[in-house]
Amino acid sequence: MRAGPRNLITDVSGLRIGNARDDDLRSGVTVLIADAPMACGVNVMGGAPGTRETELLAPDKMVQCVDALVLSGGSTFGLAACDGVSEGLRHMGRGFEIGPVRVPIVPGAIIFDLLNGGDKNWAQNPYPALGRAALDAARTDFALGSEGAGTGALTHQWKGGLGSASAVLDNGLTVGAIVAVNALGSVTLGDTRQFWAAPWELDREFGGLGLDGPFDGTLEPRMTKRLGEATTIAIVATDAVMDKAALTRLATAAQDGMARAIVPSHTPHDGDLVFAVSTGTKPMPDPLSTPFQLGHAAASVLARAIARGVYSATSRSGDLQPRWSA
Amino acid sequence: MRAGPRNLITDVSGLRIGNARDDDLRSGVTVLIADAPMACGVNVMGGAPGTRETELLAPDKMVQCVDALVLSGGSTFGLAACDGVSEGLRHMGRGFEIGPVRVPIVPGAIIFDLLNGGDKNWAQNPYPALGRAALDAARTDFALGSEGAGTGALTHQWKGGLGSASAVLDNGLTVGAIVAVNALGSVTLGDTRQFWAAPWELDREFGGLGLDGPFDGTLEPRMTKRLGEATTIAIVATDAVMDKAALTRLATAAQDGMARAIVPSHTPHDGDLVFAVSTGTKPMPDPLSTPFQLGHAAASVLARAIARGVYSATSRSGDLQPRWSA
Numbered sequence: 001m002r003a004g005p006r007n008l009i010t011d012v013s014g015l016r017i018g019n020a021r022d023d024d025l026r027s028g029v030t031v032l033i034a035d036a037p038m039a040c041g042v043n044v045m046g047g048a049p050g051t052r053e054t055e056l057l058a059p060d061k062m063v064q065c066v067d068a069l070v071l072s073g074g075s076t077f078g079l080a081a082c083d084g085v086s087e088g089l090r091h092m093g094r095g096f097e098i099g100p101v102r103v104p105i106v107p108g109a110i111i112f113d114l115l116n117g118g119d120k121n122w123a124q125n126p127y128p129a130l131g132r133a134a135l136d137a138a139r140t141d142f143a144l145g146s147e148g149a150g151t152g153a154l155t156h157q158w159k160g161g162l163g164s165a166s167a168v169l170d171n172g173l174t175v176g177a178i179v180a181v182n183a184l185g186s187v188t189l190g191d192t193r194q195f196w197a198a199p200w201e202l203d204r205e206f207g208g209l210g211l212d213g214p215f216d217g218t219l220e221p222r223m224t225k226r227l228g229e230a231t232t233i234a235i236v237a238t239d240a241v242m243d244k245a246a247l248t249r250l251a252t253a254a255q256d257g258m259a260r261a262i263v264p265s266h267t268p269h270d271g272d273l274v275f276a277v278s279t280g281t282k283p284m285p286d287p288l289s290t291p292f293q294l295g296h297a298a299a300s301v302l303a304r305a306i307a308r309g310v311y312s313a314t315s316r317s318g319d320l321q322p323r324w325s326a
Numbered sequence: 327m328r329a330g331p332r333n334l335i336t337d338v339s340g341l342r343i344g345n346a347r348d349d350d351l352r353s354g355v356t357v358l359i360a361d362a363p364m365a366c367g368v369n370v371m372g373g374a375p376g377t378r379e380t381e382l383l384a385p386d387k388m389v390q391c392v393d394a395l396v397l398s399g400g401s402t403f404g405l406a407a408c409d410g411v412s413e414g415l416r417h418m419g420r421g422f423e424i425g426p427v428r429v430p431i432v433p434g435a436i437i438f439d440l441l442n443g444g445d446k447n448w449a450q451n452p453y454p455a456l457g458r459a460a461l462d463a464a465r466t467d468f469a470l471g472s473e474g475a476g477t478g479a480l481t482h483q484w485k486g487g488l489g490s491a492s493a494v495l496d497n498g499l500t501v502g503a504i505v506a507v508n509a510l511g512s513v514t515l516g517d518t519r520q521f522w523a524a525p526w527e528l529d530r531e532f533g534g535l536g537l538d539g540p541f542d543g544t545l546e547p548r549m550t551k552r553l554g555e556a557t558t559i560a561i562v563a564t565d566a567v568m569d570k571a572a573l574t575r576l577a578t579a580a581q582d583g584m585a586r587a588i589v590p591s592h593t594p595h596d597g598d599l600v601f602a603v604s605t606g607t608k609p610m611p612d613p614l615s616t617p618f619q620l621g622h623a624a625a626s627v628l629a630r631a632i633a634r635g636v637y638s639a640t641s642r643s644g645d646l647q648p649r650w651s652a
Contacts, residue, residue, distance in 0.1 A: 001544050041525040043372050047575050170546055184618070189525070199515075199541040215525040217630070218327050220496055221616050221622050249373050249594055259582035264622040266582055269614070270577055288595070289549050292510070297549050298405040304543070 001297060003202045009176030010140040011166035012237045014279045019148030019162070020130045020137035024120025027073030029081040029127060030148030030162060031134040032181065032235055036046030037065030037096075040107065040290075041247030045255050045265075046231060046272030052079045053107035059245040059274075063105055067094050068135065068300060071149040071180045071233050071274050074127050078110040084131030098210040109273055111182040111231040113152035117318045145312030149180035149233070155187060155262075155310060156186040158222050159323045163309025165205065167301050172286050175297040177236045177254070177305040184230035184270050185222065187263040187310050190216065193324060197261040197307035200300045206311035207325075221264055231271035232258060232306070236298040242278040246291060251276035253295030257302030272304065298310035327623060329528045332490035335502030336466040337492035338563045340605045343504060343537070344464035345474030345488070346456045349642060352444025353399030354507065355407040355453060356474030356488060357460040358561055363391030363422075364603040366433065367573030371581050371591075372557060372598030378405045379433035385571040385602075389431055393420050394461065395601050396434030397475040397506045397559050400453050404436040410457030424520035435599055437508040437557040439478035443644045471638030475506035475559070481588075481636060482512035482550050485649045489635025491531065493627045497611050501623040503562045503631040510556035510596050511547065511588040513636050515539070519650060523587040525570075526626045532637035533651075547590055557597035558584060558632070562624040569603040572617060577619030578600035583628030600628065 004011030009326075014035045021028030038219030042057045052070075056063045067089050072078035086104040089095055114120055134148065145161040153160025160183065166176040181187065188195055189211060195201070198211035236254045251274040258272060259265045266272050276298070284290045313323040330337030340361045348352030368383045378396075380388045394411050398404035412430040415421055421428030440446055460474065468474075471487040479486025486509065492502040507513065514521055515537060523525070524537035562580045577600040584598060585591045592598050602624070610616045639649040 001546050043580075045578055047578075144565055199539070200543040201541070201545045210539065210541070213525070213536065215527070215536070217526040217528045217626065219327050220619055223618055252373075253590065253592055253594075255371075255581075256585035259585035259625075264579065264582065264618070264625060266479070266579055266620055268579075268617045291594045292549055293546055296592055299585075299590060300543065 001167045001169050003175055004168050007166050008164045008309055009178040009237050011172050012176045012239050015237055016138035016140055017142045018134040019142055026152035027113050028148045028151035029134040030071040031068055031085055033068040033138050036280055037067055039244055039247055040066040040274045040277045041208045041244050041251050043251035044273040046270040047268035049271035050076055050110040052082050063096055065100045066105045066107055068106045069235055072110045073113040073149055073152050075112045075114050075124055077308055078127045079108055080125050081127040081131030082106045082108040083127035085135045088132050088135040096301050098206055108234040111180050112146035112229050116152040116154055117320050118152055122273045144316045150309055153180055153182035154321050155183045158310050158312040159321045161309040161313035163305040165301050165304040167297050167310055169297055173240045173282055175238045175253040175301050177301040179234035179309055180231050181306050181309040182269050183232045183262045184225055185264045187262055188267040195307040196263055197303040206307040225235055231267055234302055235275045236302055237277045239279050239282045240284050241280045247276040247278055250298050254302045255296035257299035261303040261306040272288055327495050329494045330494050330516040333492050334490045335504040335563050338500050338502045338565050342464035342466055343461040343468045343503055343649055345468055346459035347477040350445045352442050352478035353439050354474045354477035355456040355460040356397040357411055358395040358553055359464050363393055364393040365569055365573055366603045367570050368578050368601050369577035369581055370599040372596040373594035375597035375599055376402055376436040379407050389422055392431045392433055395561055398436045399439040399475055399478050401436055401438045401440050403451055404453045405434055406451050407453040407457030408432045410454035411461045414458050414461040418441040432499040435559040437506050437556050441555055442478040442480055443646050456630055472480055472640045476635055478557055479508035480507055480647050481509045485639040485647045486637050487635040487639035489631040491627050491630040491634055493623050495623055498565045501564045501627050503627040505560035505631045505635055507558050507632050509558045509588045510593050511590045513588055521633040522589055523629040526629045532633040547636035556595055560628055561601045563603045565605050565608045566610050567606045573604055576624050580628045583625035587629040587632040596632045610618050
């Protein structure tokens with residue numbers, strides 16, 4: 001397993017990411033779109049999720065593919081970003097075909113960033129326009145850190161952000177991840193800058209500090225945020241052919257990457273979830289061992305993406321937390 | 327957070343553990359019972375679970391408490407251990423009261439240990455008797471390692487086993503875990519004896535080797551077992567008052583301990599799951615921060631219990647894998 005050429009989720013061929021942000025609002029939107037509809041699954045482990053169109057991702061539900069996925073700031077108001085994306089897809093003629101109409105399938109999830117110092121006194125919900133702008137900006141290269149859905153993100157200790165990473169497996173398949181890191185938990189060990197994700201780090205992609213302690217198993221984490229102020233939301237992607245059920249399982253395996261990169265994860269006050277998508281362009285070499293390998297890769301890539309999101313955060317005036325690299 | 331006096335799940339007052347094993351069968355059964363019925367939740371993350379009576383644990387289902395929980399070897403045949411436990415409870419007059427009858431509520435889960443070198447050519451299913459024997463042996467002190475449901479357990483590299491650990495939080499609440507470790511994944515880093523769970527270790531309870539690498543994020547795990555040969559099943563317990571919904575969330579949080587202690591966890595071929603029970607003898611100091619603390623403690627204690635199970639495995643003739651301490 002090695003990092004792909006961009007070390008971004010867009011190393012999965014056919015995927016594009018669009019980011020939009022509003023620095024006064026201290027929030028933004030990230031959109032994933034592909035050249036063609038993607039098979040998709042989801043796994044929700046956090047106790048406080050904010051979602052849209054996730055029910056249809058269950059393996060038994062009719063629709064098999066999504067047109068785009070949205071990660072957004074703005075808590076429940078950010079779910080409106082999907083409206084802007086759907087409108088853009090409508091103009092593009094994209095969507096689930098029902099007779100003469102097309103219904104864009106755009107699941108989304110949000111992080112809570114309403115108490116991050118931004119100006120939230122808007123008269124009109126800004127997220128539909130941010131969603132549309134993110135869709136229009138979709139490309140294969142994009143910036144990490146204080147961008148898109150990670151614009152206003154915070155964590156236990158360091159400024160959060162938008163992270164991404166990729167891996168090319170020995171079998172030639174690619175797995176990528178993108179994540180908005182806004183966790184209640186900590187991505188680093190105690191008072192150090194050592195990322196919990198360090199065992200999975202490739203090529204010093206988030207500073208190369210390793211993880212060698214000292215560990216203190218007696219430590220009990222403190223809640224530095226208030227109720228509902230958190231959430232880490234992610235997408236993992238692969239080019240391997242996988243159906244909704246297999247992708248549900250891939251999303252589940254990827255949650256382990258969050259558990260390893262953020263301590264604690266999946267708390268009652270986080271809406272932590274993982275979407276998994278497949279572009280379906282490459283066959284599965286082995287029906288038993290390949291999903292096992294892909295699951296490990298998804299967990300590894302998501303852990304790395306989480307660390308890279310915090311590692312890449314940049315300073316903006318009014319920041320409530322230090323950036324990792326300060 | 328410190329380990330409780332026994333460093334066992336039975337540090338949660340009122341709980342007892344019974345173990346029974348058959349060395350020719352290379353399998354066994356572990357039973358958790360309490361002085362009174364326990365509130366219970368469950369979270370299933372593995373792709374190949376084997377369970378009984380888990381549906382009734384959903385928060386919306388009528389029954390609120392269980393009389394006992396069973397962890398068993400034997401794959402699907404081991405689910406019969408619950409029959410022996412139910413019969414024993416019937417004799418004790420225990421069970422959900424419906425008019426003049428009592429219906430023992432005994433959820434259970436199994437690991438796959440049918441290809442571990444034991445004699446599986448039984449004419450009559452041995453698990454009901456093992457379940458009954460485990461119930462009759464229930465006590466507050468018990469041995470770890472190659473005992474109970476961990477008797478015939480294997481992992482990626484080392485002999486598996488039965489593990490347990492406990493923690494007393496700064497707020498005075500206790501959290502304990504018991505686990506049968508039979509994972510497809512590895513509990514140690516690469517070719518070293520360093521446990522992945524080391525960051526959570528207390529008092530050198532599993533050797534004190536730490537975790538300092540070298541890490542190699544490029545490694546892809548191999549499947550050393552065949553399809554369906556794995557599974558790690560656990561119970562976490564607390565004395566804090568928690569209902570089924572809160573315990574479902576506690577079980578979910580505890581899964582992060584498995585993710586951190588076993589790489590990879592929650593694969594398509596593991597039936598990984600966590601039960602969570604409450605004896606309900608102590609009030610919750612704070613409705614927001616205490617469940618957050620308990621979730622972290624549950625993950626930490628489960629990670630430690632997993633390492634302790636492998637650390638405590640003992641040699642028996644015909645072992646297919648080395649024990650960690652060999």
